Amino acid sequence: MKAPVFLLCIVLVSVGVVLKAQVSDFAHVDFRKADSVAALYPNHSLHDLRSLALKLTSPLPTDVEKFRAIYMWTCNNIENDYELYLKNKFERERLTTLEDLKAWNAKFNPTVFDALLNKHRTVCTGYAHLLRELCLRANLTCVIVDGYGRTAVANIGGKGIPNHSWSAVKFNGKWYLCDATWSSGAIDTEQGNFVKKYDASYFLAEPSLFVRNHYPLDSSWMLLKNKPTLAEFLNRPLTYTGIYSYEINQLSPETYRITALKGQPVLFQFKTNGEAPIRSVQLNISRAGNLRVAHPKPYLTSEGLYSVQHTFTSKGAYQVQVLLNAAYAFSYAVEIH
The missing domain is CATH 3.10.620 (C8orf32 fold)
Known part of the structure; x- marks a missing residue:
């Protein structure tokens, strides 16, 4: 097996647009x-x-x-x-x-x-x-x-x-x-x-x-x-294999780092194209090495988005991982002022 001179190169092959190639x-x-x-x-x-x-x-x-x-x-x-x-x-x-x-x-x-x-x-x-x-x-x-x-x-x-x-x-x-x-x-x-x-x-x-x-x-x-x-x-937002299981193409907020005010609810929304229903949502919320778990009840909006919310009661920097039916799906860095 002969190794190439380098692997990081742009491959010159005709690709074209292929939608839903999966x-x-x-x-x-x-x-x-x-x-x-x-x-x-x-x-x-x-x-x-x-x-x-x-x-x-x-x-x-x-x-x-x-x-x-x-x-x-x-x-x-x-x-x-x-x-x-x-x-x-x-x-x-x-x-x-x-x-x-x-x-x-x-x-x-x-x-x-x-x-x-x-x-x-x-x-x-x-x-x-x-x-x-x-x-x-x-x-x-x-x-x-x-x-x-x-x-x-x-x-x-x-x-x-x-x-x-x-x-x-x-x-x-x-x-x-x-x-x-x-x-x-x-x-x-x-x-x-x-x-x-x-x-x-x-x-x-x-x-x-x-x-x-x-x-x-x-x-x-x-x-x-x-x-x-x-x-x-x-x-x-950071994403994990859960987005593949539930075919999650739409997320809100759409940026990984978000800011919010203490005492005001933070809304997380996502849209799934998969057939499996979302029965449970778990939030793993960590701050300074301490982990807290929340289980907000998801609800569907008129636009077909699943929505959950969480209210942070203290200022600081948090990591929030979102699990869907116990599978890691996406995460955010949340700064509370």
Whole structure:
């Protein structure tokens, strides 16, 4: 498996606008066979990618099932390397230009790919590269997309730092988005390790949801007609996998940092396009290390928005996480005056 000179580059591929390119396009496909094929080859060597690609795809009849087997194998057999993650994060936060970033990637990539090849451990560029290389050997079209990933510790306001890579794959003339890194599990920054847990939210994701925490350097890879600006992306509420479960495209307030007055209710609103009803809303409200939980009753407005409100009785800075049916969905930083 040959590593490219650098991974953070703008991919020159014709994209076009694709609306609603998501996993629901394949609602008729039963992915259980693809998943079972992927499970047949735990810890398979990466020294012969052609052999692995053929094992994963030859038993399957359609391109989307073949990609599913490759994706599931990658997510379940490759770990996010915490030490490499920290090193990459530290260096990227010091960079100021794309030229500096390309130079860092050229220096760092040999380490990334050595860990991937020999330890089955890597960072986001390794996940995206492996998907592309396995797809190439299975005659599937898959490319690497580079840009800004938004988490609780990255790209909150400011000018933003290109810090993430994910994938786009093409079926029947349409492009689809996915992120094997985030599907594979999550970095626990408090414990200093990687927690492996497959998350289906980032497999062939709805573009209007995906763009809430993935912003490509080449805006055509949003696969959207109406595209947010980078500033809008960096200042939106933080979102989690709950927005995918309930297809939440509309949030209010639409900025992460909000201000309000002590003793006056703060209104949080959202609109869901999913079929699952919102039975409960939980607010995790933290301030100076103290956590308080509230369970406001949601109500529907005439515009079809779910609404909840909370009144803060003390001045100060709060973090508010909103859980829907016990699933983390979005969060705000609230300053009470």
